[in-house]
Amino acid sequence: MHLQGWVIYNGNLESDAFLDFAQMIQEAGSKQNVRIQIYKNNDVLPFLTENTVEVLYSNEEGLPDFVVSTDKDIYLATQFEMLGIPVFNSSYAIETSDDKIKTYQLLAQKNLPLPKTIIGPKIYYKHEKIDYRFLKDISKTLSFPLIVKEAFGSFGEQVYLIKNNEDLHNKMGKLAGKPVIFQEYVSSSHGKDIRLQVVGGEVVTSMLRRSETDFRANITAGGSMEIYEASEIEKELAVQATKAVKADFAGVDLLFGPDGSPLVCEVNSNAHIRNLYNCTGVNAAVPLITHIKNILK
16 A cells, blocks of 8 residues: 655745645655645645544545645644644644744754854833843844844845844834844854755755855845755754754754854754755655655555
C-alpha cells in the first residue's frame, strides 16, 4: 500500500511561490511512489463540536496518511494532529519558528551562538503614556547601529536597521503594540548570510546570499545567490538550530560573526526551496519525502 499525503498551502496569498512550493513536494512524492494532493488551507476547515474533531473537505477518498504544511496555519496543523495524522512540520515547530522571540529563547537555552538579543516589553498600542525609558538600556547595551525585528514577519520585511536614538523612538512609536526584539548589528555580515536547508537532521544544500544595496541579504529584498560549501561547524549549527525548534525540515540563516564564526539569524520552518534549487540544483523536496517515508514505515 502506497502512502498518500496532503500538502497544505495558503489560499489567500497571491504569489505563485506558495503553490510552486507545494507542487515541488507533490512532484517529489510522485517519483517515490507517494501520492500527494494539494489543498488550500481555506478548502480544509477545522470543525469542532462537543464530541467531534474533524476537518471539512471535498474528497471522497478520506483523510491522508500524513500532511506537509507549507503554511503557518497553526490551528489547521493542530487539528490534523488531534486526528492522529502526522504533520511535517508539526504545529509546535511552525508556531515556534514563526515567533522569533520563542526561537531565540530556545536557541539561547541550547547554548547556540546568536547575536546579542533583548526582548522588548509588552506594550499596549492605545496606551496614552508609553514609557520608553527602557530604550536607554537597549541603546547602552547594544549601541548604534542596532537591529529591530518584529517577532512575526517573513522575507526580511519586518527587520529594521536603526542608526540613532531618534530613529529608535520613531520606530517604536510605529511598532507599539507589536512584540519586538532588539539585536546587535553584526557589521561583519552586512548584506550577506548563509541559507542552509536542513532535512531529517542533515544539511542537504546551502547557498550564500549577498546584497550590494541592503543590510539584509534576502533574495526578495534584491539579494543575489551563489553555491556555498558550508563548513562542518556551520552544518552542525544549522542542524542543532533546527532541532531546537523540533522541526523535521527548515531553512536556517547564519550570519558571519566578527571572528568569522557563524551566528544563528533565523530558523524558517516554511522556507521556500525554489531559490535553493535554482542556485544549487538540489531539490530539497526529494529528501523531505524520503524522510517522511522513513518516519512512517
